[in-house]
Amino acid sequence: MTSSDEIFDTLVLPYLNHAVRMYEASYASVTDIEAGMVFGCGYAQGPLTLIDELGAATVRDALAKRYAESGDRLHQPAALLDRLATEGGTFAELGAGADAPRPTFKRDIAKVGVVGTGTMASGIAQVFAQSGYDVVYVGRSQEKLDGVVGYITKNLDRAIAKGKSTEDDKAAVLARLTGATERAALADVDIVVEAIAEDLDVKLELFRDLDGICKPGAILATTTSSLPVTQLGAATDRPADVIGMHFFNPAPVMKLVEVVTTPSTAADVDETVKALCAKVRKVAVSCGDRSGFIVNCLLFPYLNDAVLLAETGVDLEVIDTAIKEAAGFPMGPFELLDVVGNDVSLAIQKELHAEFKEPGFAPAATLEAKVAAGELGRKTKKGFHTY
Numbered sequence: 001m002t003s004s005d006e007i008f009d010t011l012v013l014p015y016l017n018h019a020v021r022m023y024e025a026s027y028a029s030v031t032d033i034e035a036g037m038v039f040g041c042g043y044a045q046g047p048l049t050l051i052d053e054l055g056a057a058t059v060r061d062a063l064a065k066r067y068a069e070s071g072d073r074l075h076q077p078a079a080l081l082d083r084l085a086t087e088g089g090t091f092a093e094l095g096a097g098a099d100a101p102r103p104t105f106k107r108d109i110a111k112v113g114v115v116g117t118g119t120m121a122s123g124i125a126q127v128f129a130q131s132g133y134d135v136v137y138v139g140r141s142q143e144k145l146d147g148v149v150g151y152i153t154k155n156l157d158r159a160i161a162k163g164k165s166t167e168d169d170k171a172a173v174l175a176r177l178t179g180a181t182e183r184a185a186l187a188d189v190d191i192v193v194e195a196i197a198e199d200l201d202v203k204l205e206l207f208r209d210l211d212g213i214c215k216p217g218a219i220l221a222t223t224t225s226s227l228p229v230t231q232l233g234a235a236t237d238r239p240a241d242v243i244g245m246h247f248f249n250p251a252p253v254m255k256l257v258e259v260v261t262t263p264s265t266a267a268d269v270d271e272t273v274k275a276l277c278a279k280v281r282k283v284a285v286s287c288g289d290r291s292g293f294i295v296n297c298l299l300f301p302y303l304n305d306a307v308l309l310a311e312t313g314v315d316l317e318v319i320d321t322a323i324k325e326a327a328g329f330p331m332g333p334f335e336l337l338d339v340v341g342n343d344v345s346l347a348i349q350k351e352l353h354a355e356f357k358e359p360g361f362a363p364a365a366t367l368e369a370k371v372a373a374g375e376l377g378r379k380t381k382k383g384f385h386t387y
């Protein structure tokens with residue numbers, strides 16, 4: 001039987017190392033890495049704070065032991081971790097005083113468009129409507145539009161049952177939502193957030209179309225988790241107005257939005273989107289247009305490692321329980337894979353593998369097999385667990 005400590009070392013240490021390398025490479029600030037994992041995944045603390053708590057030397061030594069066994073570069077202690085372990089110092093000190101000033105609206109945002117009718121699009125429409133914005137949401141059929149109202153109604157009913165909302169609030173939120181099956185309904189919105197299929201050709205077609213439909217000055221945002229935002233911008237004649245707003249699942253609950261700027265994104269678009277995030281009570285972090293951004297880049301290799309660990313014969317339930325107990329994460333890796341969807345997880349892992357070319361990021365065979373078998377997670381009632 002593998003102990004909780006061994007499971008923690010196998011799955012969590014490489015994640016910590018990876019976070020150090022992300023900071024070392026100047027991809028993200030200490031604050032944004034920490035906020036990413038706390039507000040995107042519901043962790044009690046981020047990876048760099050966890051290293052400060054455990055002690056850099058302890059983490060470095062445990063990683064060095066794993067590296068001696070595996071020879072995998074992902075386990076080789078990051079140079080900065082080694083330096084902190086040897087010379088002293090913490091990530092809290094490295095990150096101190098680097099907070100960005102409070103963003104303000106540089107463009108007016110009164111009306112929001114959402115494209116898509118899936119879980120993410122429905123959750124995003126709810127977030128804006130709950131914060132008082134009029135929302136036009138566009139789907140391919142009336143049935144799909146009804147699904148969005150059904151999703152939001154269910155969430156609001158649950159809040160009412162818990163005494164956290166009222167029938168009047170629910171009516172007000174629903175009244176701010178207007179469904180449309182034609183994209184032309186987005187002509188007068190101030191920002192569009194798209195959450196349609198994670199397929200580059202499908203999204204490119206949408207962005208070309210939005211470019212023709214939306215009024216000048218409207219911001220075109222994508223919630224893609226794995227496709228290049230730069231390419232979506234380049235499909236339009238207004239790449240300066242194109243930006244990523246990566247929400248997390250479930251969108252009404254998870255407080256994080258990764259704001260992804262491309263080399264062309266205008267500074268006033270970036271600042272306006274960050275101000276909008278604050279207005280809808282989300283925490284914005286800044287990301288460059290790179291595969292996985294902050295959170296998925298740290299999260300999915302850990303989830304993939306969990307699948308690899310299970311392939312060695314360790315029971316799924318044992319892993320899920322150990323991670324919740326030893327690491328304090330809100331969900332075990334297999335519970336989370338089933339929420340995100342194995343198809344989505346596989347696509348993200350493939351992108352990370354392609355971008356970073358780490359052999360250790362190669363998608364686990366079982367993840368591929370689950371997708372091939374149509375066992376995608378909660379949405380198909382069977383993934384790693386059965387529902």
Ligand code: 3HC
Nearest residue numbers: 040041042155158162164225248249250252253330331340
């Ligand atoms: N939609 C709307 N609200 C929901 C919800 C849903 N699907 N699921 C739960 N909630 C609400 C509940 O109503 C409750 O609200 P309240 O506090 O106002 O009463 C609150 O969330 C907490 O729910 P519960 O008490 O029922 O359950 P938990 O305490 O187990 O919390 C959780 C649920 C917030 C989902 C928690 O398990 C969690 O934080 N999980 C981690 C999720 C995560 O890591 N997401 C990121 C995935 S990666 C991603 O999205 C990126 C993409 O690119 C793939």
